[in-house]
Amino acid sequence: MIKTVIFDMDGVIVDTEPVHKYAYYEHFKQLGIDVPDEMYSTFTGNSTKNVYQKLRDTFGIDTETNDLIRVKRNLFNDAFDTKEDLYLLPGVESLIKDLYANGMQLILASSAANVTIDRVFTRFNLHQYFTHILSGEDFAQSKPNPAIFIKAWELSGDDKSECVVIEDSTNGIKAAKEAGLFCIGYDSVNSKSQELGEADVIVADFAELDYQKIRTIRNTLE
Template identity: 45%
Template sequence: MPLKAVLFDMDGVIVDTEPLHRKAYFKTFNDLGIDVSEDLYTSFTGASTKRVCDTLIETFNLKQTFEEIAETKRNYFKEYFYHDGDFDLITGVKDLILHYYDNGIKLILASSATMTTINMVFEKFELEPYFMGKISGADLKESKPHPEVFLLAAGMAGEPVENCMVIEDSTNGILAAHRAEIFCAAYRSAHSKNQDYTLADTVVSDYSDLEIDKISQYFD
């Protein structure tokens, strides 16, 4: 079955927003006058903003509401998003997106990020013309490693799962693709830490390795 659609995760695959979130959170901690240890911050990985704020309120006995803390953090994040000189697309991903697009491959974004963040990324880096659809896991009942987001993305592309490929970088995302029975290419970046690639069908560190002629043997 030939490759017809590629389902992209966003964070860690198209952009790496983690350093921006980190800067925004630590600026917020500073404003709140609290000292958050590395261990506590690490425990927030993958957690929703609400869960992080609720934990901070409980741990440090804060008077602020979840909404107030989240608003402060969101404003710092936006500031870094638009003005941090180090923030850019992950090396090689724009070329890969153009390569698929030029070869008639349907592209769907299937990310756990909020649609607000997805739209900010698409606008900043002018990705909108190349994707036929975007799905935010934040709008779904189930989140990765549940396969729902990728099954919906395949449906949005109008292709059976065997004609699709997922590009992921996280343990949960790879597991979600595996459960959806969709071929999964794992991207191992310099930022990838403690992720499990065991269930990925192929692992690359350079996006040029995912060009159609180099992966065609998987889709004969």
């Protein structure tokens, strides 16, 4: 039986991707670099640190990674604070509350920076539902490296067979599977460029999930 659900944030709980994309491309203009869409799509599920390390290597940027992150983060924060049409993804709040009310442990394992996670969780009053919050900036490597999900599993106190991950990105699903965890792929309108085939189950609507379904989701496939 599943006892812990490990959530990704961007693309699963809230779609901040348009805000991130705006901030990145504003910064790319400042840096004078041309990042094609194909390259940008590979950034999904990566930490900001790893994105800028890749950009420095690709474009020969001399600026230190932390300084690049600071500029992009300021651009993101300015846009985030003025963007009124930022909502939780359809159905996810009801799912979180249903799982929490039934005693399921919830853990966040997001590639987003701590400050971004805190902004989202504060704006939507989500801290109360999660026992642990993990940010990709606290790990040396981003998804698809499994480190963040291994740590989430360790913090859960449960067996791997009692944990499930909800992810929407290729890198996130690869990381969950590499960590040896059951993974639900969320096929949202925002993840069409992502390959979800490695997920154990794929859903297109959170209405397909509730406490009872997640609790026994592994059993339905055995």
